[in-house]
Amino acid sequence: xxxxxxxxxxxxxxxxxxxxxxxxxxxxxxxxxxxxxxxxxxxxxxxxxxxxxxxxxxxxxxxxxxxxxxxxxxxxxxxxxxxxxxxxxxxxxxxxxxxxxxxxxxxxxxxxxxxxxxxxxxxxxxxxxxxxxxxxxxxxxxxxxxxxxxxxxxxxxxxxxxxxxxxxxxxxxxxxxxxxxxxxxxxxxxxxxxxxxxxxxxxxxxxxxxxxxxxxxxxxxxxxxxxxxxxxxxxxxxxxxxxxxxxxxxxxxxxxxxxxxxxxxxxxxxxxxxxxxxxxxxxxxxxxxxxxxxxxxxxxxxxxxxxxxxxxxxxxxxxxxxxxxxxxxxxxxxxxxxxxxxxxxxxxxxxxxxxxxxxxxxxxxxxxxxxxxxxxxxxxx
Amino acid sequence: xxxxxxxxxxxxxxxxxxxxxxxxxxxxxxxxxxxxxxxxxxxxxxxxxxxxxxxxxxxxxxxxxxxxxxxxxxxxxxxxxxxxxxxxxxxxxxxxxxxxxxxxxxxxxxxxxxxxxxxxxxxxxxxxxxxxxxxxx
Numbered sequence: 332x333x334x335x336x337x338x339x340x341x342x343x344x345x346x347x348x349x350x351x352x353x354x355x356x357x358x359x360x361x362x363x364x365x366x367x368x369x370x371x372x373x374x375x376x377x378x379x380x381x382x383x384x385x386x387x388x389x390x391x392x393x394x395x396x397x398x399x400x401x402x403x404x405x406x407x408x409x410x411x412x413x414x415x416x417x418x419x420x421x422x423x424x425x426x427x428x429x430x431x432x433x434x435x436x437x438x439x440x441x442x443x444x445x446x447x448x449x450x451x452x453x454x455x456x457x458x459x460x461x462x463x464x465x466x467x468x469x470x471x472x473x474x475x476x477x478x479x480x481x482x483x484x485x486x487x488x489x490x491x492x493x494x495x496x497x498x499x500x501x502x503x504x505x506x507x508x509x510x511x512x513x514x515x516x517x518x519x520x521x522x523x524x525x526x527x528x529x530x531x532x533x534x535x536x537x538x539x540x541x542x543x544x545x546x547x548x549x550x551x552x553x554x555x556x557x558x559x560x561x562x563x564x565x566x567x568x569x570x571x572x573x574x575x576x577x578x579x580x581x582x583x584x585x586x587x588x589x590x591x592x593x594x595x596x597x598x599x600x601x602x603x604x605x606x607x608x609x610x611x612x613x614x615x616x617x618x619x620x621x622x623x624x625x626x627x628x629x630x631x632x633x634x635x636x637x638x639x640x641x642x643x644x645x646x647x648x649x650x651x652x653x654x655x656x657x658x659x660x661x662x663x664x665x666x667x668x669x670x671x672x673x674x675x676x677x678x679x680x681x682x683x684x685x686x687x688x689x690x691x692x693x694x695x696x697x698x699x700x701x702x703x704x705x706x707x708x709x710x711x712x
Numbered sequence: 713x714x715x716x717x718x719x720x721x722x723x724x725x726x727x728x729x730x731x732x733x734x735x736x737x738x739x740x741x742x743x744x745x746x747x748x749x750x751x752x753x754x755x756x757x758x759x760x761x762x763x764x765x766x767x768x769x770x771x772x773x774x775x776x777x778x779x780x781x782x783x784x785x786x787x788x789x790x791x792x793x794x795x796x797x798x799x800x801x802x803x804x805x806x807x808x809x810x811x812x813x814x815x816x817x818x819x820x821x822x823x824x825x826x827x828x829x830x831x832x833x834x835x836x837x838x839x840x841x842x843x844x845x846x847x848x849x
Contacts, residue, residue, distance in 0.1 A: 446784055459752060462722035464788035465833060466841055467795055468809050476780035477799055484822045529781040529794075 332427045336562035337710060338549040339368025340673045345511040345542040345661035348441075353385060353543075357394035357439035360543035360666075364435070368547040369557040372398060375547070376431040378405045379421045381414035381438040382665035394439055409665070411700030412612060413570070414438055415544065416668025420706055422548045423568040432553040438666035439543035446470070446527075471701075472536050475615035476528040482617065488635040490530050494521035496616040497534050497658050499644050504655025506645075506686035507674075511540045511661030535616040540661030544669035546676075563679050566599035566693075566709040573703050588625040588697065588705040595695070595707035596627075603627040606709070607691040608678050609649060610671035612699040613656040623651070626697060626707075650688050653678060668706060671696035679712040718830065721841040725752060727769065728830065728840075736830045737769040738842060740806065749804040772828035773847065774800040777807050779820050791833040800826055800844050814845025 341363030343356045357380075365372055380391025387393065391405045410417040415438030422434035463469060482488045498518055504510035516534065524533040554562055569591050596602055603626060611626065613619040620634035628649060629637045637643060643651040654660045654674040657667060675694035677683040696708040718728055727737045742749045743757035744764040751770060756763050779798035789795075796812035798820070812820065813831055826844040833841055 446786060459722065461788065462725070462841075463809075464786070465721060465790075465839075466811055467782060467786055467789035467791060467797060467833075469788060470782055470784070470786040470797075472784075473780050473782055473797055476782075477778040477797075480780065480822065481778040526783045528783065531780070 333429055334551040335423055335426045335548055335565045336551050336554045337546060337565060337672070337676055338370060338433070338554050338557060338562070339364045339366070339547040340676045341365070341367060341545040342509055342670060342673045343543045344509045345540045345663055345670070348541050353382070353390070353439050353441045354394050354397045356441070356541065356543040357437060358397050360439065360545040360669075361395070361398060361435065361437055364437075364545035364547050368549070370433060370547060370549070373401055375401070375403060375433055375435045377403055377422070377425055378435040378437065379408065379418035380405060381408050381410070381418045382440060383409060383411065383414055384440060384442045384664065391437075394437070410570075410704050411702050412614065412662070412664055413668055413698035413700045413704055413706040414665045416671070416696060416698040416706035416708060417570055417704075419546055419548075419669060419672060419708060420568040420570040422546070423565050423708075426548050426550055427565075429550075433547065433549045435545060435547050436669060437543065437545040438663075438669045440663035440665040441541050442539045442664065444539060446472075470528060472531045472615060473528040475617040476531045478617045478621065479530055482620070482635075486632040486635060488620065490522060491518055492635040492638060493530070493535060493616040493620070494518045494532075495638055496613065496619045497521045499638070500613065500619075500652050500656040500658045503645060503653050503686055504659030506684065507654045507660060510655040510659055511538055511542075512655070512659045531615060531617075535658075537614045537657035537662040540663040542661065542663035542666050542670070544666045544673050546669055546672050561712065563676055564711045566601065566711040567595040568706070568708045569595040569598065570704065570706045573705055588622065588699050588707070589627075591705040591707045592626045592697065595709055599709040599711070601693060601709060601711075606649065606693050606695045608653060608675065608688050608694045609643075609651045609697070610654070610656070610674055610694070611651060611697040613652055613658050614662060616658070618699070619651065619656070619658075622697060622699070626695065645686055645688060653683065653686050653688060668696065668698045671698070672708065672710070675710050679710060717838055718840045719838045721833070721839050726828075726830065726842045735772050736828055736842070737772055738802075738808075738828065740768050740770045740804065741765040742768040742804075749806055751802070751806045751808050768804070770806075771803050774802040774826055774844065776812075776820065776822060776824050776826050776844070777801045778822060779812060781817050789833075796820060798826075798844065811841065811843040812845065813843040819846065
């Protein structure tokens, strides 16, 4: 395996963009990443493109095609929330194994407003899926409401602690001009917002967002042709499907994604204490607390405690979701995993402006999807 | 509770009692190799990957692992709003998702004993599904 560096990053703002098509949004992120990397488009040897909602065949070719097609393989993939981080892992694997010297990972999303529903296609077990949906089970915030109530009983977490996750991530997003929602809010604002699935309120759910983000990965030797200053090393990139998933398993305990996290720490030769900043999957407030445990930031049942102590805020011991996370930066599903990479890289370079975490050297990005699937990526400066 | 002409929401999920006093049962599958039990039924055991499953009827009592009251109507659901949904742990092993019925929302509590009933989702429709309700003290 060769050493792989993160050569360049690019992002479009997150939000709603009625005047831009997915090719416009995607192209913006790619062009910015090329410029940041100092590499020419024709030197990219493979592209990995992800999107969740569009369902257009060969969408990656449409997006890259607005710049031009150069004969390289363009691989389209979908992996629920970890789609874009899956693109990153595929690009990393291809460069690390020597298949290509320079590869592009890009995710782009346009999406509908409102409650996200699992899409039922013709190939799945329609009887079972439709029977579930007719019974009112096709409601994703409900899954996390179930987790919240169980955690409140088992671990003594409070509704105020869950609300604090949303408040913290919004406070971070206030410092991120690319975030979907940037106005600060209070615990009362969160708890008094519309009830979706008791005890989940509206501001404890991530928005459905649009956006695009891109990363260019390169073997370390070849990267020296394009840049002379320091590089961020990709220390690990793990994609797996956690075993033994059930509705009750993984929503209240650190079971679901621990396997991917442990593998990524092992691959990087690093432990949770070595990590300075984390971008993790927080579509709902409960998710963030569950994932503190998956990533071994604390023991099972202590997530609420480390949150309340301020350890995961900017200025704390291990800042989490410094760009606002899914809850406030937003969740353009097919692109989110690469927004995490962009934020980690800005932090590791010391270019994160007002939200800079001083001296950050190791960053971890984590995405989870149902799935199940999970990705954990560790970057090292 | 049980009436003639009831139409199950899907085949193979539960039995419909044919005699008065008979209880409905959920239909699961059990792996003959490792003993793991599933609901709904699986063709292949997801734990040991053997294709050696037998149909098994599950207990009609369980414990309420967690619950939520849903206030925003999801896709394909046309029953009353808001409604209660929960996870029920069955003694055979599986924890299953189910609608909850037969009590005020305020009376639901984690780990309470619940029992299986068959009920309509929408009053005007003959389709029935399984639900759990608190066991009367």
